[in-house]
Structure formats: C-alpha cells, structure tokens
Amino acid sequence: TSTFMRVRLEFSGGLELLFNKVKHHEPVLEGRDSIPFGELLVWIQKNLLQERPELFMSGDSVRPGILVLINETDWEIMGGHKYVVQDGDSLVFIPTLHGG
C-alpha cells in the first residue's frame, strides 16, 4: 500500500528567513498517515531549514518563544510536543521574541 500524508506549514514573522524566505510549505511524507510532532520537527530541520537551526529549534523541540498553532489552535491545548500530526493538519510557527 502506498500511504502518504500532506501537511501545511507556515513560517511567519521573520522565521521564513531561515527557510529560504518561503513562508508556506506543503510537504508530502511518504509511507505514513501520521507523525509525532517531534519527528516532524526533525524532518523539517533536515529537509526545509536552510540555516541557523538554533533560532528555530532547541534540543528536540521548538525554541522557547516560538508559538505553534495547530489548525489555528494554540498547540498547548492540543497536547504540545506530544501531539501526533495528522494528514491535512496545518501548523503555523510564529516567533514572539523581538516583538517590537
């Protein structure tokens, strides 16, 4: 069987500078229909992040100060880094530091 999943990623508020200045990404992940948040982050770092990983990640989670919205909902309500990302989910990463 060929399962795959598609997620919609958005990097805003200046974060896009680390991703080749591209805000919206819709990667397709082959061979699975869900992925734990932590694993997805690792995938993003390997495949999409162009530079300065320490400005996006900290250890195996996002850098503190980056707000994550899962389907336009605060990720803390969705279980935070324990959330398992599903096919069709949208994730938005918003840096809050240097808010001005």
Add this chain to the structure above:
Amino acid sequence: MSDPLCSVHFNEVILKRFKNMMMRLKETESANAPPAPVTVDGRPPRRNKREMDKVLLAFSGGMCSRALLHLVNECVGNAKRKKIFFDVSILYIDESAIHDSDDGEAILAQITSITQQHEFPLVVAKLEDVYQSDSARSSRDQLRALLRGATTLSASEDVLQHTRQLLMHQVAVGLGRDRVLLGTSANRIAASIITSTARGRGGNAVPVDQSFSSSQGHFPTTFFRPMKDFLLKEIALYSRVNHLECIPIPTLGTMRGPKASMDLLTETFVERLQSEFPHTVHTLIKSAEKLQGATIADDQGACPICFTPFTHAERRKAQLASRVPAAVDACSSNSSSCGSSCGSGDNASTGGCCGGNGCGGKSSPVPDASLASLRSVACYGCQIMLKEVSSPAPSAPPAMAQRAHRIMSKADMRREIGDYILEEAEDR
C-alpha cells in the same frame, strides 16, 4: 490556567483587559497638568471623560506595537458604545541610518500602508534628528559614529534605547503631546528587569521601566505601557486572529546568537523558563512592582543620558562633579585636541570636551560634548555602558550634553556659594 477560549471570546477578553488599561490612562493626570481647582465642597472636580486627551503612539511595525495600534483603534475608533476619548497620532522612528540595508523606503511604504488603515495621522522622525544639525548628512554621520562607538552589543543596545527615548521626548514636546504609548509586553518587561539589574540599573531604572506610567516630576512627557500585562503569546494570538500584518524590521540583535548581548541572554533565559513554568513572567513583574524608585524633583535629579532618577548616592556624586578648571581655554572642539586636563578630579574622562567654561561661555549653547565627558554626572548603569564605549568617544546628542551641563553648572554654583550657605538644604 483558565479554560480554552474560542477566538471570538478570546478577542473580547483581550479587548476588555485593554480597555481597562486605557481607562486607567484616562484617569492618570498629565505630568504637567495644572492643579485641579477645588470646588465648593473641598473636593477636586471629576475629569471630564469626554475630553480628548492627546497621545502619541510609538509604532515600530513590530508585533506588539501593531497590536497596540489595533487595540487603541478598537477603543477610540468607530465604537459607538463606551467610546474612550483620545486624540491619537502615530510616531514611527526611521532608524535606517544605522542599518546597512537600503530597505528604508520600502519599509516606510509598508508602515504607511498599515497606519492608513486606522485614521490616525502618522509622524515620521529620523533617529539622527537627536543631533539637531543643519545638515542631514552630518546628523546621520554623528548617529552612526555614536552607535559604532559602542564596543559591545549590550552597550549598543543601551545607547540605541536611550537615543530613541530622547527622540520620543523631543517629538512629543514638539507636537504638544505629553503622553506617549508604548507597546511594551509583559515578557519584555520581565527580561528587562533582569537585564537592567545585571547592567547596574536595578535601583533606579527597574521601577521606572516596569511601571504602567512613568513621568519624571517636572519633565513634560509621560510614558505609558498599556500592554505591560499582556504576554507575548497573547499578543501573537490576538495578532493572528485579527490578521494583523507586522513588519519584521532588522535591529541590532537580529540573527545574532542567544548570548550576543545581555538582553538576548536574559530574553532566552526568561522564555525558556516561561515555556516550562508559565507563571515566570507574571512573578517577575509582580516582584518588581514592589520596588519604589526615586522621584525627580528638579532637572539635576536624573541621569542626563538615560533620564532615570538618580539614587541618593548617584545624586551626591553628581553634586560633587566639577567641570574643567578655567585654565583650559584651548578647549574648542571635541575629541583629541582636548588634553587630559579635561574632566573631574578622579574621573578623568577619556578624551573629549567637557563643554566647560573655556568653550563658548556659559550662556551659549553647549558645543559638541563627547559621550564620555558626561561620565561624572551619569548614573551607575550609564557609567558601566560608557566603559564599553570606545575612545575617543563619539559626540553625545546635544540634549544629553545640555542636561549634563546643567548638572555640572549647579555643582559649580554650589561650590562657589557653599561658604555662604548656613545649612545644607537636603534636596528631595
């Protein structure tokens, strides 16, 4: 923590909290308001709520000030019910002179397109205007030299912050608006409490910088921080829910690592703690709220660079500060032509004109004075900053030099007539 809210309720909660802050603002008397006349029954009359208070809203294009602008508009704009009466102008500070990019015009266009959505007039001031020079180029060069003179990122950030504040003062006074609204968030205040303490400003700057309103006695401008109880996370969500666009403008700390400056370090520290212990920011702020700072009774009571009130010890020291002895007539320009005789006894400033008697006489405007020459009348925190400023030091913005000059003149006068004073009146 409270229950999750849907976006509509979230908006309502945020707006309600903000409106309370604006009402508090409304009720705060202006620093220079004439004393309210007393009525027949001995009590002052209530302020007329429909009076249009003039405010200047500091807008940087960033997330917090963008949210501030939107929220103020919700309170003031087309609201028919429970409208709060403010006359708002927006101030944008153009700092393109100190950044290498050519994006200045493009950024200004974006700023304008945002502010046009709310019908508040926009005022643009260039950061180099603090130099009040006839030549725009000269102002720009002086500003660049000022920032370049700081040898550490921490010192640059301090210098930039004080220069911005000075410009806001000057613009506010020029426009006849004595209230300035800042978008400072709770997280920013929490980090700055730690940074300021680490940089030697714990006694005087912290109480000021964390306050809802700070006015310096007889100085005309009052700064308000109506976002001080809002977390960055709340502001980011509000921004997202209302589709507010903001402009990530490069600043000194952009793309630098988390340890590049004191401020970046404490910001990282606070955010890391906050992500695991969501009451961190709140606790820091509540602790600092208990601090009581000094108030300034006269213009000799504040640091001429950062404007914060002197502590007792700093005030004593400033009172003892002397300008250059009359012998130095040759003092006619800033920097290296001034010999080492410049400066007070044990605090020889590192090259730089003191702006003292030999130069131009007492009644003429203070000539170029280097930043370093202000050291003897600067607060402890600014003295630490000045240690990180290169030698020969860049020239200080004139308003800072003038304030320093006034403090030093008064110190001179005190010495001259000291013998005739029967009893030292303790200045409050």
